[in-house]
Amino acid sequence: MISIIDYGAGNIGSIVNMIRKIGMNSQITSDPDTILKAKKLILPGVGHFDYGMNKLIESGLIDVLNKKVLIEKCPILGICLGAQLMTQRSDEGVVKGLGWFDAEVKYFSTIDSNVPIRIPHMGWNYVEVVKDTPLSSDLYEESRYYFVHSYYMQARNESDILFKTNYGNVFASGLNRDNIYAVQFHPEKSHKFGLKLFQNFLKL
Amino acid sequence: MNLVRVIPTLLLKGEGLVKTENFRNPVYVGDPINAVRIFNEKEVDELVLLDITASSEKREPKFNWIKDIVSESFMPIGYGGGIANVEHAKKIFDLGVEKIILNSSSDNFALITDLANIYGSQSVVVCMDVRKRLLGGYTTYKLNGTINLKQNPEKFAQQVVNAGAGELIVQSIDREGTMKGFDIDLIKQVASAVNVPIVASGGAGTIEDLYEAITFGHASAVTAGSFFVFKGKHRAVLINYPKQSDLKNLFSTHK
Amino acid sequence: MNIEYQICTKTVMDTSDPDIRFDEQGICNYYYEYQEKASRILLQGDAREQAFKSIISGIKEAGKGKQYDCLIGLSGGVDSSYIAYMAGEMGLRALIVHFDNGWNSELAVSNIEKLVNKYHFDLHTLVVDWQEFKDIQLSFFKSSVPNIEVVTDHAIIATLYRIAQKYDIKHLISGSNIVTEGILPNSWGYDASDFSHIKAIHKRFGSVPIKTFPHLTLFGYFYYNFIRKVKKVNILNYIDYNKSDAIKELAEKVGWQYYGGKHFESIFTQFFQAHVLPQKFGFDKRRAHLSTLICSGQTTRDEALKELTQPLYSEQSLKEHIEYVTKKWGITQQDYERIMNSPPKLHEDYPSNKKWIELALKYKRKFRL
Numbered sequence: 001m002i003s004i005i006d007y008g009a010g011n012i013g014s015i016v017n018m019i020r021k022i023g024m025n026s027q028i029t030s031d032p033d034t035i036l037k038a039k040k041l042i043l044p045g046v047g048h049f050d051y052g053m054n055k056l057i058e059s060g061l062i063d064v065l066n067k068k069v070l071i072e073k074c075p076i077l078g079i080c081l082g083a084q085l086m087t088q089r090s091d092e093g094v095v096k097g098l099g100w101f102d103a104e105v106k107y108f109s110t111i112d113s114n115v116p117i118r119i120p121h122m123g124w125n126y127v128e129v130v131k132d133t134p135l136s137s138d139l140y141e142e143s144r145y146y147f148v149h150s151y152y153m154q155a156r157n158e159s160d161i162l163f164k165t166n167y168g169n170v171f172a173s174g175l176n177r178d179n180i181y182a183v184q185f186h187p188e189k190s191h192k193f194g195l196k197l198f199q200n201f202l203k204l
Numbered sequence: 205m206n207l208v209r210v211i212p213t214l215l216l217k218g219e220g221l222v223k224t225e226n227f228r229n230p231v232y233v234g235d236p237i238n239a240v241r242i243f244n245e246k247e248v249d250e251l252v253l254l255d256i257t258a259s260s261e262k263r264e265p266k267f268n269w270i271k272d273i274v275s276e277s278f279m280p281i282g283y284g285g286g287i288a289n290v291e292h293a294k295k296i297f298d299l300g301v302e303k304i305i306l307n308s309s310s311d312n313f314a315l316i317t318d319l320a321n322i323y324g325s326q327s328v329v330v331c332m333d334v335r336k337r338l339l340g341g342y343t344t345y346k347l348n349g350t351i352n353l354k355q356n357p358e359k360f361a362q363q364v365v366n367a368g369a370g371e372l373i374v375q376s377i378d379r380e381g382t383m384k385g386f387d388i389d390l391i392k393q394v395a396s397a398v399n400v401p402i403v404a405s406g407g408a409g410t411i412e413d414l415y416e417a418i419t420f421g422h423a424s425a426v427t428a429g430s431f432f433v434f435k436g437k438h439r440a441v442l443i444n445y446p447k448q449s450d451l452k453n454l455f456s457t458h459k
Numbered sequence: 460m461n462i463e464y465q466i467c468t469k470t471v472m473d474t475s476d477p478d479i480r481f482d483e484q485g486i487c488n489y490y491y492e493y494q495e496k497a498s499r500i501l502l503q504g505d506a507r508e509q510a511f512k513s514i515i516s517g518i519k520e521a522g523k524g525k526q527y528d529c530l531i532g533l534s535g536g537v538d539s540s541y542i543a544y545m546a547g548e549m550g551l552r553a554l555i556v557h558f559d560n561g562w563n564s565e566l567a568v569s570n571i572e573k574l575v576n577k578y579h580f581d582l583h584t585l586v587v588d589w590q591e592f593k594d595i596q597l598s599f600f601k602s603s604v605p606n607i608e609v610v611t612d613h614a615i616i617a618t619l620y621r622i623a624q625k626y627d628i629k630h631l632i633s634g635s636n637i638v639t640e641g642i643l644p645n646s647w648g649y650d651a652s653d654f655s656h657i658k659a660i661h662k663r664f665g666s667v668p669i670k671t672f673p674h675l676t677l678f679g680y681f682y683y684n685f686i687r688k689v690k691k692v693n694i695l696n697y698i699d700y701n702k703s704d705a706i707k708e709l710a711e712k713v714g715w716q717y718y719g720g721k722h723f724e725s726i727f728t729q730f731f732q733a734h735v736l737p738q739k740f741g742f743d744k745r746r747a748h749l750s751t752l753i754c755s756g757q758t759t760r761d762e763a764l765k766e767l768t769q770p771l772y773s774e775q776s777l778k779e780h781i782e783y784v785t786k787k788w789g790i791t792q793q794d795y796e797r798i799m800n801s802p803p804k805l806h807e808d809y810p811s812n813k814k815w816i817e818l819a820l821k822y823k824r825k826f827r828l
Contacts, residue, residue, distance in 0.1 A: 013300035120326035235589035245565035
């Protein structure tokens with residue numbers, strides 16, 4: 001059963017819709033016991049880093065998530081803010097992230113860009129697969145996804161980078177280490193491209 | 205770099221979709237649920253849904269209806285109409301809407317800041333309605349062009365962006381529904397005044413108009429209503445959208 | 460009383476139609492009726508070609524000095540798309556009319572766009588008020604009559620006549636044809652020109668007042684047919700019309716796309732014909748269509764039997780469509796199931812003008828009007 005974590009900062013309805021379109025069921029939960037029984041997890045998120053992190057702390061789910069993800073190695077997909085929360089910190093706020101990736105979140109103005117860029121990064125952009133994983137296998141040629149963010153993830157280890165995208169300069173649009181996946185874009189709002197990604201995740 | 209977005213705008217009035225001209229004379233266009241379903245199947249980039257009488261009727265957004273409409277879309281939707289406080293915004297986001305659009309509350313800078321602090325600037329869009337002044341220049345309005353904010357568009361754009369808005373829809377009331385081309389000067393002026401993405405709105409009639417708004421107006425995206433909904437000289441309702449490959453070719457020279 | 464199952468030995472019509480009759484060889488009445496109709500209406504060889512040419516020149520002649528030669532109702536389906544294509548190829552100045560009942564599939568809309576673009580046709584769309592239409596459709600669903608499509612069909616006829624009147628067009632080119640639709644049991648259909656029937660059912664089960672729904676009164680029906688003399692031209696009966704060839708030709712010449720089933724250009728029609736009719740009313744309309752194709756030599760009985768074993772709906776699609784229909788109609792899953800499980804009724808169980816219309820048709824045929 002796919003469990004979508006509800007901690008009060010996510011755009012959950014759309015994810016449920018897309019999973020249903022693939023023909024599978026999902027459940028929305030904020031209950032630690034349910035999360036413990038999950039076979040797969042999705043961590044969504046829309047909004048300010050500190051707001052999201054504080055909501056996650058308030059929800060009391062961090063311990064059980066650490067257990068499921070780091071010890072039991074349950075596959076988890078973080079989306080947008082959900083992905084960013086998996087890093088150590090963000091320029092956007094002061095609260096510490098989950099620290100599952102050796103990475104931090106930077107404001108777009110800091111990206112070394114040779115062309116002027118408007119912030120936020122808003123719209124469809126191409127994603128290059130740089131690491132071969134079950135999530136990233138067999139995606140459409142020239143896959144594009146919808147991005148809507150002012151801050152981007154920066155990983156210290158090249159081996160953690162799953163997807164790369166260019167906006168001003170190249171940045172990591174997806175991270176992966178073992179069972180943990182983090183995507184900056186919104187697959188649930190990216191038509192057939194997102195559908196394929198979800199299909200891959202559900203097949204894991 | 206990211207792709208240019210081409211965004212159909214759907215206007216909700218009463219129980220259905222309408223299309224207006226210069227904000228007047230609404231023409232019935234049909235059921236929004238089916239319209240969004242068709243646009244979704246055409247894999248359009250994004251949609252804007254505006255409830256054009258929510259604020260003038262002093263009522264809340266029609267949440268259940270919006271939920272039914274939005275559940276047909278697997279692309280981002282921006283919703284505007286009757287959002288006057290954080291509670292409204294929260295309910296709208298929970299329905300699966302990516303961005304909220306403020307128009308009648310566009311001069312409520314405190315609200316913009318509150319929303320940006322919780323949901324991030326990228327989720328807060330301001331839609332500015334602009335009219336040409338008789339003796340030159342432009343003025344910003346709100347509430348279907350009925351309330352004059354007595355501010356020129358560049359200044360107003362800067363104010364809302366400073367307050368936290370992450371995207372601006374610049375709507376020319378004079379061009380809306382006419383299909384006679386965008387007001388390029390207006391778009392360029394606002395685009396030069398701020399560093400957030402600008403969406404050009406009002407007047408799209410041909411695919412070349414879309415090109416001009418991006419290339420000469422420096423908009424990041426374009427939106428249109430009539431252009432995607434009417435066909436031919438009798439203005440027959442027929443939902444249409446350019447092929448992605450045509451759009452790619454059109455904008456390929458644009459950086 | 461349990462009727463023993465029997466299927467025609469020539470076609471695939473069977474006892475799911477309560478009015479079917481078989482002869483000693485197990486051949487059903489529809490087979491013979493088709494032969495009779497075809498020999499009466501369908502010409503062959505040179506005679507057909509002459510008739511066709513004469514119809515076309517008649518249309519062009521009647522259109523001289525007017526904005527349009529003829530009017531074509533285009534749904535985006537095979538038959539109407541093919542006649543639009545023919546009109547375009549023959550240089551007829553056709554006004555295309557599309558009736559939007561809120562159930563258009565993307566394919567239908569895109570097919571219409573392709574035809575209109577290719578031949579630079581002028582297009583009129585009548586977008587019915589969804590709240591009114593929904594209420595009428597829902598009343599039909601609640602009334603448990605089989606032919607819910609009369610609601611759309613009636614509005615289309617009314618719209619076509621009204622627009623023909625506006626532009627003084629004398630010829631409506633229709634996609635109705637014998638070789639793919641000649642067989643249709645009475646109990647599976649109902650005359651779409653009867654507005655009083657629609658009103659009666661709506662009065663019983665509906666709640667939104669009918670204000671803008673396009674309709675044709677009995678007077679209007681007589682007026683257009685006998686006074687204005689608007690002619691309905693079933694042009695496909697004057698060519699060698701083959702459905703699979705037509706689909707191929709449309710695809711090649713116009714980029715037209717097929718959607719997999721008769722009238723499935725509308726999501727609702729697909730749902731009703733592929734699910735509600737078999738599930739609630741116990742018949743599969745494909746039988747009539749395939750039986751017609753057998754009679755016109757476009758398919759074999761074996762092929763038809765094979766096709767009938769194909770499921771009408773995949774489980775996933777059906778689930779999605781039920782969700783979509785109940786969402787659009789604004790009814791709950793329970794209401795939907797309750798109506799699906801309530802016993803089927805006949806159109807004759809509700810008031811109608813059927814006998815007047817049948818009289819008019821008889822009169823029209825007798826005097827060759």
